Amino acid sequence: MNDHGHISVRTYWNVFGGLMLLMGLTIGAYYIEKLVLPLPEIVAVGIALLIAFTKTALIVTFFMHLKVSSRLAQLFAASSFVWLLIMFMITMGDYFARGWPAQTGPLS
Amino acid sequence: MSTSAIPQNYTSTRADSATEWIKSWLLTVDHKRIAILYLLSINFFFLLGGLAASLVRVELVTPQGDLMTADMYNRMFTLHGVIMVFFFLIPAIPAVMGNFLVPLMIGARDLAFPRLNLLSWYLYMGGGVFALVAAITGGVDTGWTFYTPFSSSYSNSNVILTMSGAFIMGFSSILTGLNFIVTIHKMRAPGMTWFRLPLFIWANYATSLIQILATPVLGIALLLVMVERVWRVGIFDPALGGDPLLFQHLFWFYSHPAVYIMILPAMGVISELISAFSRKRIFGYEFIAFSSIAIAVLGFLVWGHHMFVSSQSVYSGLVFSFITMLVAIPSAIKVFNWTATLYKGSISYRTPMLYALGFIGLFIIGGLTGIFLGVVAVDIHVTDTYFVVAHFHYVMVGGTIMAYLGGIHYWWPKMTGRMYNEAWGAISALVVFVGFNMTFFPQFVMGYLGMPRRYHVYPEEFQIYHVLSTAGASILGLGFIIPIIYLTLSLFVGKVAGPNPWAATGLEWSIASPPPTHNFDQTPVVTEEAYAYPEDAAAQDSDSWQAGSHL
Numbered sequence: 063m064n065d066h067g068h069i070s071v072r073t074y075w076n077v078f079g080g081l082m083l084l085m086g087l088t089i090g091a092y093y094i095e096k097l098v099l100p101l102p103e104i105v106a107v108g109i110a111l112l113i114a115f116t117k118t119a120l121i122v123t124f125f126m127h128l129k130v131s132s133r134l135a136q137l138f139a140a141s142s143f144v145w146l147l148i149m150f151m152i153t154m155g156d157y158f159a160r161g162w163p164a165q166t167g168p169l170s
Numbered sequence: 171m172s173t174s175a176i177p178q179n180y181t182s183t184r185a186d187s188a189t190e191w192i193k194s195w196l197l198t199v200d201h202k203r204i205a206i207l208y209l210l211s212i213n214f215f216f217l218l219g220g221l222a223a224s225l226v227r228v229e230l231v232t233p234q235g236d237l238m239t240a241d242m243y244n245r246m247f248t249l250h251g252v253i254m255v256f257f258f259l260i261p262a263i264p265a266v267m268g269n270f271l272v273p274l275m276i277g278a279r280d281l282a283f284p285r286l287n288l289l290s291w292y293l294y295m296g297g298g299v300f301a302l303v304a305a306i307t308g309g310v311d312t313g314w315t316f317y318t319p320f321s322s323s324y325s326n327s328n329v330i331l332t333m334s335g336a337f338i339m340g341f342s343s344i345l346t347g348l349n350f351i352v353t354i355h356k357m358r359a360p361g362m363t364w365f366r367l368p369l370f371i372w373a374n375y376a377t378s379l380i381q382i383l384a385t386p387v388l389g390i391a392l393l394l395v396m397v398e399r400v401w402r403v404g405i406f407d408p409a410l411g412g413d414p415l416l417f418q419h420l421f422w423f424y425s426h427p428a429v430y431i432m433i434l435p436a437m438g439v440i441s442e443l444i445s446a447f448s449r450k451r452i453f454g455y456e457f458i459a460f461s462s463i464a465i466a467v468l469g470f471l472v473w474g475h476h477m478f479v480s481s482q483s484v485y486s487g488l489v490f491s492f493i494t495m496l497v498a499i500p501s502a503i504k505v506f507n508w509t510a511t512l513y514k515g516s517i518s519y520r521t522p523m524l525y526a527l528g529f530i531g532l533f534i535i536g537g538l539t540g541i542f543l544g545v546v547a548v549d550i551h552v553t554d555t556y557f558v559v560a561h562f563h564y565v566m567v568g569g570t571i572m573a574y575l576g577g578i579h580y581w582w583p584k585m586t587g588r589m590y591n592e593a594w595g596a597i598s599a600l601v602v603f604v605g606f607n608m609t610f611f612p613q614f615v616m617g618y619l620g621m622p623r624r625y626h627v628y629p630e631e632f633q634i635y636h637v638l639s640t641a642g643a644s645i646l647g648l649g650f651i652i653p654i655i656y657l658t659l660s661l662f663v664g665k666v667a668g669p670n671p672w673a674a675t676g677l678e679w680s681i682a683s684p685p686p687t688h689n690f691d692q693t694p695v696v697t698e699e700a701y702a703y704p705e706d707a708a709a710q711d712s713d714s715w716q717a718g719s720h721l
Contacts, residue, residue: 134355145383145470152419152471153419155483155486155489156474156486157415158483159483
């Protein structure tokens, strides 16, 4: 059983560097969107979420050792994302189907 | 074993001073000692929550607000709710009985992460201190549900302090769940296959899944309320551009499954009790085991039934209503299987069994009225009335507390090595059952007639129901105090229990009472299924019965 596989210190530093880069990207994207290239909100939020997901994936894979964990641990980690998806889907399902007045709401 | 030597057990200590003795408890990593720490602290919070409930009930004896102001009343029922939900009902059975029994039942020496286990208790106590300080310094008036935007923008009470308490306690809950899952996966004794596990273990496993999947959502929801309250970041308050329903979604995504954190371990306890006191293999073992998992999964998909009148989408309401009905299936599977276990069993009405039978009756009433509330049309009529209050007390109190008390009585000889007074045990079980029904049944009636919850002044027509309810609460309170007395006395004057006073099956009954520090001298090898009572146990009992026989 390979529950405690090895991740090298060099990899940790590389991931740390990647995370710092992505943080810079998050801040940069905010200023670019506000000052240089105004984007529709849905695109801006989409980009921010994409960067956030990438950061999360790096942390979960390397810092939380999922890359070198057992299949069972990986399954548990994956299940938490399924649960998160359920929460988002049902909550957003309500949000979009709530019967907003024509001038407001998520689809205006 | 020599009869003269005092066996070393988990309560013995080599400490030669009071300080050493205190340290040996407060720094212990023994799951059994930690269970006792939880037992004492959780019971303290239960009494505190009960005190707040008593004051609420006394206020409601008359239709006027003559004991406390409206604001004080708000703070009192919030204190009751916060303490009872976060600091009693959620941790009660997993933290006390789960901690004590999970390693013993699966043949392990301890939980997988003993230090993490101790940390869980400290986090629990830390959260409790926050909640207590909040209560002492003025309390909080939002209700235990912390609905926004009242909690985030308008309330002038100790919202952040109380939320911090619940937030910290949440981590205790997560760590306990994590510990149980890893222990059950990794530390089962040889031969202890999944389908030989006691159903209490299945129930705690399902509960642990909920604890680690749902509790972080509550944590983040409470954190966001604090962020909005402190920095005015618009998340939930419409005036700041937020959405108040988002809070309700996040809150109930945890807090509905939290009901199953309370009730699933309770159901695990009941499976043990029914089997032990019927002297029969549990009927439909696999169905009960998988129904625990089914309840845990379905319990995640029904949270919107708390929001039928919240301006949630009607389409969502319909879907939530439908899925809510599905939860009835695994719940009914359990009740039918327990009842089928009783059939042709050798039933003995010992104290734990009285609590178990009481549980079944109360849970059926709580469950069936849950079906009323799962129907949108009926729910709209009774939302925020005492009907809802009665319903969730039947499930959470009638369910969890009956099982908690039943379990405490069942495993008390194992925990302490002593038997308690059986007559007083039976009396207190009956007093609790009568007091409980007298307290909460009138609330169904007045709720259906329109008595709203969370009001300290009410029309005179409802007084009779409130008086009945308060009288019942007094009886119920008595029912909770009696066991404290005779259980405490049993520590000093109780008969020595021996390893297996109930002639029950299960690894925990194969070792001394109280258990040795390391549980098992040798790793046990399991060769038979759980609840392996002889086929003719009922006939044997019948043949050997004589007046005064216990079993």
